[in-house]
Amino acid sequence: MIKFHPSPQQITEFVVGSLTPAVSLLVSAHCDMCEQCQMRIESETESLAADMVLEIEESFDESAQFGDMLSQITQAPSSIESDARTSKETSSFKEKSVTIELDGRAFKLPRTLHRYIDKTGNWSSLVGKLWQAPVDLGNQGVANFIFMGSGGSVPEHTHRGTEYTLVIDGEFSDGLANYDTGDFIFMDGNKTHTPKSDTKEGCLVFSIVDQPLHFTSGLARLLNPFSHLFFR
Amino acid sequence: MLVGIPLEQSNSTIKPKECATEMSEYLVAVADARCKRSFSRVFNYFAPRLRSYALKQMGNEALAMELVQDTMSNVWQKAHLFNAEKGSPSTWIFTIARNIRFDMLRKLQNRKEDVCSDDLWPVLCEQTADLNEAPLDEQVTLEQIGYMFEALPVKQKAVIEAIYIDGKSQQEVANELSIPLGTVKSRTRLALQRLKGMLNDND
Numbered sequence A: 001m002i003k004f005h006p007s008p009q010q011i012t013e014f015v016v017g018s019l020t021p022a023v024s025l026l027v028s029a030h031c032d033m034c035e036q037c038q039m040r041i042e043s044e045t046e047s048l049a050a051d052m053v054l055e056i057e058e059s060f061d062e063s064a065q066f067g068d069m070l071s072q073i074t075q076a077p078s079s080i081e082s083d084a085r086t087s088k089e090t091s092s093f094k095e096k097s098v099t100i101e102l103d104g105r106a107f108k109l110p111r112t113l114h115r116y117i118d119k120t121g122n123w124s125s126l127v128g129k130l131w132q133a134p135v136d137l138g139n140q141g142v143a144n145f146i147f148m149g150s151g152g153s154v155p156e157h158t159h160r161g162t163e164y165t166l167v168i169d170g171e172f173s174d175g176l177a178n179y180d181t182g183d184f185i186f187m188d189g190n191k192t193h194t195p196k197s198d199t200k201e202g203c204l205v206f207s208i209v210d211q212p213l214h215f216t217s218g219l220a221r222l223l224n225p226f227s228h229l230f231f232r
Numbered sequence B: 001m002l003v004g005i006p007l008e009q010s011n012s013t014i015k016p017k018e019c020a021t022e023m024s025e026y027l028v029a030v031a032d033a034r035c036k037r038s039f040s041r042v043f044n045y046f047a048p049r050l051r052s053y054a055l056k057q058m059g060n061e062a063l064a065m066e067l068v069q070d071t072m073s074n075v076w077q078k079a080h081l082f083n084a085e086k087g088s089p090s091t092w093i094f095t096i097a098r099n100i101r102f103d104m105l106r107k108l109q110n111r112k113e114d115v116c117s118d119d120l121w122p123v124l125c126e127q128t129a130d131l132n133e134a135p136l137d138e139q140v141t142l143e144q145i146g147y148m149f150e151a152l153p154v155k156q157k158a159v160i161e162a163i164y165i166d167g168k169s170q171q172e173v174a175n176e177l178s179i180p181l182g183t184v185k186s187r188t189r190l191a192l193q194r195l196k197g198m199l200n201d202n203d
Helices: A008-016 A021-033 A035-054 A062-066 A069-073 A080-096 A111-119 A218-230 B016-033 B036-058 B061-077 B089-108 B142-150 B154-165 B170-177 B181-202
Strands: A099-102 A105-108 A124-127 A130-136 A142-148 A157-159 A163-170 A184-187 A203-209 A213-215
Touching: A008 A021, A008 A035, A021 A035, A021 A111, A021 A163, A021 A184, A021 A203, A035 B036, A035 B089, A069 B036, A069 B061, A099 A130, A105 A163, A111 A130, B016 B036, B016 B061, B016 B089, B036 B061, B036 B089, B061 B089, B142 B154, B142 B181, B154 B170, B154 B181, B170 B181
Parallel strands: none
Antiparallel strands: A099 A105, A124 A130, A130 A142, A142 A203, A157 A213, A163 A184, A163 A203
16 A cells, blocks of 8 residues: 655645656656545646636736737647547557566556656666666656565665655565555655565665765675765 | 627636636537637637746746747647546646646756656647667676775775775774774775776776
8 A cells, every 4th residue: 555655745846847857757657656646636736727827917918918829829730630640650659668577577667657668778786686777867867767676675875865766566664664566755864774675576666866875884885985876 | 619708708707617617618619610719718818827827937928928829729739638527628728838838948958858748747648759768878786896896906805895894994994904094094095096997997
């Protein structure tokens, strides 16, 4: 069951469109999996739309402002035919890429992330049962799919910046809480945690960090001088 | 065709509830019959509202007008995608405007194709997916770091291991190995330099 959701402020900023694109991606993917947040988004959108409708200057002279915009717009044809063509062309593509694969297992991704399957690099082994595949977000930085095999663990770390994690498939715990498929997790510099999956199936997460992680114990401390190379 | 609504009716006197029903009917008429009169009602009601909303958000008259034009163009061309059962006309038009603004802002910041509004809010999602794939940087893995670590001279390795893996202080390491603190410091520095060098070669 999903227990961790975006905050009310994150929901509002998401609907306004002012949340950063990378975090928006995670909120959107969470909503694909969470009916409760879909409803929050819907009602927030309605209320912001209602606010927009109220925003009008009383002494507004329409004719002077909009000139021939109206006649320009209505010269264009309906897009119904070109849309039908486009969706025909892309439908075969859409059908085949809704999963990512690791070790013979296919994981179905939420709708929002489908377009990023082709932007996902190869899996590489981080340590032990931990696998990582980077996702290119253009100028927005790099996100990662991280797979924790059964018993696999990310070395204990804290954050200089922020870390957003969405559980795509499976369960894990980090010493602070237990997380399940669909959970939306936000971590900042105040928290130190050790993500670990104990279930047989392991756990796939999608994660975005804006600053390198800071490892706090074990072999992983050797990584700190170079952690910007791992988690960018 | 919808008739009986006087053209000179002032927009601001329409109450939101009845307005939603009216506007829905106009949008349906645009979708089914390409009715320009119905569209002009929708336009006259929403364009000024969109403009003040956009002006507040973008703080720039030209950009605000661009947003109004793009939004209303989409309403005209994609009216068939409006579904009254899913939400009110104002909610639909608001989401179109929000999406266009989101993409406009990214363009202004010179961001190429990265995260686009259709991924987040697929309100008009009949767009072709972007298949261009940017080359990915080579990733350094823990495994590689492990190899590099193994390649360090024995004395440097011992110091790095004690400090970074066992978490000992430089003074503790000096005591344990019975070497001066300065030597520990210089070995640490040399080892890190060496690792950095290896990482650069790796690129």
